Amino acid sequence: MEHLERITVNPLIAHGKPCIRGMRWPVEVIMDMLGSGMLPGEIIEDHPELELNDIFACLNYAKLLVSGRTISEAA
Structure with a gap:
């Protein structure tokens, strides 16, 4: 699956939640922004440290997760 290498898990960052590239951007926050109706371009404009491929990685x-698989199974 594309872009999954951008999703990192570190117990010292965001309480071990999956984040983007080791930053303090949990996947769930990006998904929440998308779910609230923000477009990817709007997210990037508001948070320039993020890249479009980060959003694709979250998706x-x-x-x-919805398919019931893990990152290791996707590799």
Whole structure:
């Protein structure tokens, strides 16, 4: 699955929640912004440290979780 290497888990960052590239941006926060109606471009404009591929990674990660698979199974 594309872009999943951007999703990192570190117990010292965001209480071990899956985050984007080791930053303090949990996947759930990005998904919440998308769910509230923000477009990817709006998210990036408001938070320039994020990249479009980060948002794609969050979507792919969410798809993986819904399918019942893990990152290791997707590799």
